[in-house]
Amino acid sequence: MQITVGIPGALLYYEYFPLWKAFLEGLGVKVITSGSTNKEIVNLGVSQTVDEVCLPVKVFFGHALILRDKVDYLFVPRMVSVEKKAYTCPKFLGLPDMLRNAGLDLPPLIETTVDLSKKPWNLYRAALDIGQHFTDDTFRILRAYRRAVQVWRRFRELVARGATLYEAIEILEGRGKSTGGPSLDLTVAVLGHPYILYDAQISLNLLRKLRSLGARVITPEQIPAQDIKGGLAHLQKPLFWTYEKRILGAALHLLDKGGVDGIINVASFGCGPDSMVGEIVERKVRKGRRPFMLLTVDEHTGEAGLATRLEAFIDMIARRKARAGYGGAGH
Numbered sequence: 001m002q003i004t005v006g007i008p009g010a011l012l013y014y015e016y017f018p019l020w021k022a023f024l025e026g027l028g029v030k031v032i033t034s035g036s037t038n039k040e041i042v043n044l045g046v047s048q049t050v051d052e053v054c055l056p057v058k059v060f061f062g063h064a065l066i067l068r069d070k071v072d073y074l075f076v077p078r079m080v081s082v083e084k085k086a087y088t089c090p091k092f093l094g095l096p097d098m099l100r101n102a103g104l105d106l107p108p109l110i111e112t113t114v115d116l117s118k119k120p121w122n123l124y125r126a127a128l129d130i131g132q133h134f135t136d137d138t139f140r141i142l143r144a145y146r147r148a149v150q151v152w153r154r155f156r157e158l159v160a161r162g163a164t165l166y167e168a169i170e171i172l173e174g175r176g177k178s179t180g181g182p183s184l185d186l187t188v189a190v191l192g193h194p195y196i197l198y199d200a201q202i203s204l205n206l207l208r209k210l211r212s213l214g215a216r217v218i219t220p221e222q223i224p225a226q227d228i229k230g231g232l233a234h235l236q237k238p239l240f241w242t243y244e245k246r247i248l249g250a251a252l253h254l255l256d257k258g259g260v261d262g263i264i265n266v267a268s269f270g271c272g273p274d275s276m277v278g279e280i281v282e283r284k285v286r287k288g289r290r291p292f293m294l295l296t297v298d299e300h301t302g303e304a305g306l307a308t309r310l311e312a313f314i315d316m317i318a319r320r321k322a323r324a325g326y327g328g329a330g331h
C-alpha cells in the first residue's frame, strides 16, 4: 500500500510546499495536505497550545491535528536555517519537539534538520535523510531531489514575475493562471511573514480586501532578492533572522526606490522577531514620510474592525495622492 505523508498547510508550507511535494511524490509517496486554514483549524490549534505562542504556530498545531488520522507520517522538518549566516525563529527550531511532546497522539514525524547556515549542500543531505524513510535507493532519492529543485525554481520564477505564493502553487498544480496582479491607481506594500499574509484566515483576507478597495498589492516575496539585499545595505549591523531580513530589506528598498503609496506591516501577537524589527520598520517608514499602518493579528482579531481600518487607510492615501499631486508610485 502507498505510504501517505501529511504536510500541514501552515508556516513554511507557503514557501516550500512545491519543493516538498515534488520530492516526496518522486519517491512514490502520496502527499496529503490539510487544506486552507478555517475557524475549526484555528480553534483546534488554540485549544492545544499555550496562550503565549504566536498565532501561526497555533494554526500549525490545528493543521497537524486535522491530518492526525489520515496519514502514516507527518512532515515537520526542523527548519533551522534556509540561507547562509541567517536563521529562522526559535519556534521553527523547536516545532517538532513542541508537537511531539504535546501528547496529541500524532503519527511519527519526519523531522529532519535543515540547516543551510554554513553549508548550502546540507540541503542534499537533508533530502537523503528524508528519502531514507521510504527507499534505500540513493539514486532514486537523487533523481527525486533534482526534479523537486526544478519545480521549486519554476515556483520562484512565477513569484518573481508577480504571482502571489498562492497563485504560484495553484499554477504548478495546474489549477490557476498568473494574473500578474491588477493594475490599479494605488500601490500598497504589505510586509509580513508569508504564512500570515497568504493565510486568508489568519490575515482575515487582508490581501483580497486591499485589492477590492482598488489597491495593487506588493509583498516581500515579489521583490527580487538583489533589491532586498540593497535595502539591507543601509543597516549598520546585519540581521540574522531570515524573515525579518526580508521584511526590513523590502521596506528599505521601497523607501529608496519609491513605487508605493503606503506601507502596511502585519505582525503576529506574541512574535519576538516581529516586535523588534517591526519597530525599526515603523521608524524608517515614518521617517521616509510614507503612510504607514501596523496591524497585529491574533485569534481574537475581528474582521469588521480590520475592514474599517483598511478602508480608512486606503481613503487617506488616495486623498493624499490626489490633493498634493503626491505622484504616488515613483515618489
Ligand code: SF4
Binding pocket: 054, 055, 056, 057, 089, 090, 091, 092, 193, 243, 268, 270, 271, 272, 273, 274
Ligand atoms: S517568526 Fe514570529 S510569527 Fe513566525 S513562528 Fe516565529 S514567533 Fe511565530
